[in-house]
């Protein structure tokens with residue numbers, strides 16, 4: 001089941017996030033809460049009573065210091081930016097990421113109908129093969145690469161959003 005993130009989810013979300021470093025950046029619970037606050041879409045996936053995964057998606061214009069986010073803001077007028085996604089190891093490869101992204105795309109069409117692109121980055125160094133395979137499967141394409149100030153090299157990836165490309169209306 002997917003639902004909106006609430007502050008009571010923070011401890012579980014923080015544990016999942018920190019369990020997946022360096023695939024995702026390490027953050028304090030407070031920093032994750034700030035990202036959630038700025039998000040236009042913040043979702044958790046629940047399996048029974050357990051939080052299995054989460055994702056946070058920022059709109060353009062957020063007060064967010066990430067240079068990866070800034071890279072997209074310089075090049076795209078209107079986009080949604082997936083700041084992070086992580087599924088707990090025992091729930092990976094069960095289709096939860098795919099369902100989460102389908103819901104992000106549905107909500108983005110509703111909440112940011114003018115956004116043209118779904119943007120994010122994936123680590124090339126250290127190489128995140130799971131995430132590269134996942135995003136390729138879901139239709140994301142590389143639109144650039146950058147060296148980060150935290151030592152990683154990342155692939156900048158986007159996928160067109162349906163509402164803005166007009167396909168949803170036809």
Ligand SMILES: CC(C)(COP(=O)(O)OP(=O)(O)OC[C@H]1O[C@@H](n2cnc3c(N)ncnc32)[C@H](O)[C@@H]1OP(=O)(O)O)[C@@H](O)C(=O)NCCC(=O)NCCS
Nearest residue numbers: 020023086087092093094095096097098130131133134137
């Ligand atoms: C990347 C991640 C979010 C994928 O979520 P998931 O719920 O495990 O993915 P799904 O089960 O929905 O996979 C959908 C498809 O993606 C591809 N895929 C996903 N994980 C894969 C893997 N480990 N190896 C190869 N292909 C993979 C497959 O095509 C899969 O379809 P299939 O299982 O029917 O073959 C998850 O592995 C994760 O949380 N990783 C750690 C954190 C991370 O890397 N976040 C991304 C940072 S950019």
